[in-house]
Amino acid sequence: MMTLHFHIEGGNFTNAGFASSQVKKTLKQLNIDSGLIKKIVIALYEGEVNIVAHALKGEIVVEISPETITMILTDEGKGIDNIELAMKEGFSTASQKVREMGFGAGMGLPNIKKNVDQLFIESTVGVGTKLTMIKQLDHA
Amino acid sequence: MPDHTSFHHALIVDHDQCIRCTHCVKVCPTEAIRIENGLVSIREDRCVDCGECVRACPQKAIDIDHDDLALIEHYKYRVVLFPAVFLGQFPERITEDQIYAALLKIGFTHAYEVEQPIGVLKNLIAQKVKQNRTGNPIISSFCPSVVRLIQIRYPSLCESLAPVKAPHDLVAHYVLEQLSAEGIQADEVGFFYITPCVAKITAVKTPVIEKKSIITGVISPRPIYNKIMAIADNIEPIDSMAMRRELTKEGIQWSLTNGETWWQRSKTMSVDGIHNTINFLERLENDQVNDVDFVELRACDRGCAAGVLLSQNRFLTVERLKRRARLYPNADNKLMVDGKPPFHHLESKLIANPVEPRQLFRFGNDLQKSMERMQRARNILCHLPGIDCAACGAPTCEALAEDMANGLAKMTDCVFISQLWQKEGKIAPLKAFDRMEKKWGIKRFDPDCHKKGAKNESN
Structure with missing residues (x-):
């Protein structure tokens, strides 16, 4: 088991994507199938941008074992009011400022769900959100 | 281990001209070059023939294998x-x-x-x-x-x-x-x-x-x-x-x-x-x-x-x-x-043939083992100085750690570690020097007044 840690700063779009590109680099060095890497990176990137766009700060922990990759994204922020609604394509609570930067199209959570095998969302309004994404590596 | 035979490379190193200055080691975009056993060596499975090493060489020691x-x-x-x-x-x-x-x-x-x-x-x-x-x-x-x-x-x-x-x-x-x-x-x-x-x-x-x-x-x-x-x-x-x-x-x-x-x-x-x-x-x-x-x-x-x-x-x-x-x-x-x-x-x-991937296995081709090796490299990296000086013969501390995890380099290849270990009594100074000499070649420690900028600079 290998663990990678990242601190994410809310509102810092300049750095958004650092965690996902580090994870990509690691998975490539391990010669994981490129199709799988792509899906993992897309999901993680979306999650990372979600923290930057919506939360004050967050943590990403990525655990890699030969069988699975588990990505746990925890943030401190406003939380998600209605998870079911947030899962709908096109639904977004992103501010105008965030949208002007090309984010906040309401595709984040649906896109994550599409690209991982399991997605768990826990959220408390006014406290924060925890996303757990799991992807099997021994796909065969 | 990757096979080293199927890539023809047009790069030839003139070992008499080469002063093992590591300019080429540092500029290689695929980290394909190392100093080993007193010589510069190119890992063929990584080289993409970009020629950056030829450009960087102050000795013009890297030539090309062209036809007469x-x-x-x-x-x-x-x-x-x-x-x-x-x-x-x-x-x-x-x-x-x-x-x-x-x-x-x-x-x-x-x-x-x-x-x-x-x-x-x-x-x-x-x-x-x-x-x-x-x-x-x-x-x-x-x-x-x-x-x-x-x-x-x-x-x-x-x-x-x-x-x-x-x-x-x-x-x-x-x-x-x-x-x-x-x-x-x-x-x-x-x-x-x-x-x-x-x-x-x-x-x-x-x-x-x-x-x-x-x-x-x-x-x-x-x-x-x-x-x-x-x-x-x-x-x-x-x-x-x-x-x-x-x-x-x-x-x-x-x-x-x-x-x-x-x-x-x-x-x-x-x-x-x-x-x-x-x-x-x-x-x-x-x-x-x-x-x-x-x-x-x-x-x-x-x-x-x-x-x-x-x-x-x-x-x-x-x-x-x-x-x-x-x-x-x-x-x-x-x-x-x-x-x-x-x-x-x-x-x-x-009409050309489709291009097939040639995957590079940096830590071997077994996932379990390569994860272990990668973990080892990450642990080793904690101890390396992170200045990427190439005095170990690898381009960066990260590359050295990777080589160590793959059994291709030693902790004492790093001059910082070597000094520390001598101070701590983990290795005798003479033995540490022997290892340096083995890596860089016996003559590497002789003065050379012909190098660029030295007293008798010549090309």
């Missing part, structure tokens, strides 16, 4: 094929006709510029772009370093490479056709290509996109440049029109940055320089490049005008070629045959 000019004597008809950037090496006072005359004087029977009749390639690329339904842009396969880089680092992008051969293949087929019209047999003809760079040599010797190249030999531009400069000023010009009849604006600028894009109607992008190319390929691989139909990537900044074997300033070369191109017609203005560009029948000869 004497090889041409075996052929009755000796055709020299040279890229337009080669012509761009010469000062304005020497005319095109004088350069062609000099090439014939040197011993060739025919001289053709490589980038003709470029309309064929132009048409083929435009077709591939138009037919592309993959959702990803087509990537130019012109630069052999880029092709090799994609093979080893971006395997998923292999299928995006344009399956077309290079201008040197095109011109050889075109010339062969011209010569056979004169009654000349193919086996009497030798095609000799003056290469601007290392990668093109490898592309001819061990092609990725074709089974066997039509080119007979690859020649370095350096001796030819010297021979031409020695005679060109006083040589009687010849009428070279017949040998550059199919040269066009597009052809002359083809190998430069934007050469494959400026004439396209679709959405294109051009990126040059090996590091820029790597950054861009990362984005392409992540699907972060949208709304582009064709991507041109060149390992050298300013394209082949910066070919590592060329000697003149790249910006001046580009300027000369641009000025020259103004005097030539557009490929589209060439006489059409049945509504198609001239020589379009050569298209079938330019």
